[in-house]
Amino acid sequence: DSGVTQTPKHLITATGQRVTLRCSPRSGDLSVYWYQQSLDQGLQFLIQYYNGEERAKGNILERFSAQQFPDLHSELNLSSLELGDSALYFCASSPSSYLADGYTFGSGTRLTVV
Amino acid sequence: AQKITQTQPGMFVQEKEAVTLDCTYDTSDQSYGLFWYKQPSSGEMIFLIYQGSYDEQNATEGRYSLNFQKARKSANLVISASQLGDSAMYFCAMREGNYGNNRLAFGKGNQVVVIP
Numbered sequence: 001d002s003g004v005t006q007t008p009k010h011l012i013t014a015t016g017q018r019v020t021l022r023c024s025p026r027s028g029d030l031s032v033y034w035y036q037q038s039l040d041q042g043l044q045f046l047i048q049y050y051n052g053e054e055r056a057k058g059n060i061l062e063r064f065s066a067q068q069f070p071d072l073h074s075e076l077n078l079s080s081l082e083l084g085d086s087a088l089y090f091c092a093s094s095p096s097s098y099l100a101d102g103y104t105f106g107s108g109t110r111l112t113v114v
Numbered sequence: 115a116q117k118i119t120q121t122q123p124g125m126f127v128q129e130k131e132a133v134t135l136d137c138t139y140d141t142s143d144q145s146y147g148l149f150w151y152k153q154p155s156s157g158e159m160i161f162l163i164y165q166g167s168y169d170e171q172n173a174t175e176g177r178y179s180l181n182f183q184k185a186r187k188s189a190n191l192v193i194s195a196s197q198l199g200d201s202a203m204y205f206c207a208m209r210e211g212n213y214g215n216n217r218l219a220f221g222k223g224n225q226v227v228v229i230p
Contacts, residue, residue, distance in 0.1 A: 002158065031216065043205065043220035056217050090159060094216065102149050102161025103218070110157075 003027065006091050006106035014114055018079040021109045023091030025072055031055070031094045032074040033103060034066055038087040049074055081113045117141065118206050118221035127196045127228050134181070135191040135224045137206030143167075147209040148189040149218065150180065154202040162204075165189060196228045 003026035045058035049068035092103035
C-alpha cells in the first residue's frame, strides 16, 4: 500500500456522462498530481494542487476539472465523457512543492467509457 | 516535441542477468531531475531512482543504478541480477525547471520480461 488512496478502482460509464475520481494523498503530503495514462498518449500530466491551490496545469481538457479540499483530498471531475477518455487515471502526492524524490502514486482508477 | 525518448522494443532478459534500459531527454534547462518508475502488470507506478542534473555521481538504489551522461542527455537505467519480479514496464521521466515545478514528462516506456 503506497499510502495514496484512489477510488473507485474501476469505473464503467456511458458517453456523455460525468464522473468524479477521488484521491486521498499520503499522510503529510501537501501536493497532489493527476495523470492520465492511455495507450496512444502514454502518461500525461493533467494538473497539480498544492495545499488547496492549483499550482500547475498540463494537458487537461476543458471538460475536466479538479480541486483539492481543506483536508487535502482531491477530486478529478470528468464531464461529457467521450470514448477517448477511457484511460487509467493516476493520482500522486509528494510532501512539498519541491520534488527531490519521486511522487508516490496511487493504484489508479481505470475508466472505461462505452 | 518529445522530451523523453525510450525507443527500445520489448526485451527478454535471463534471470540473474543485468539489463540496461535506454532513455534520452531533451531540455534547455540547467536544473532538472530524472526519474525511473516501474509499472508491473497490476498497474501501479513504483518509484525506483532519481538523478538530479547537478549530481556528479550516478544514482544507485539497491539493484538499480542510473548511468547519467549529461553531455549526451542520456539517463539509462541498469538493473543488475534480474529477478522474475522485475518483469514490468519501465518509464523514464523528467522534471524541468526549479522549485515548485513538479510536473513530470514521461517516456513511452520499455517492456521487460525476465525469463527463468
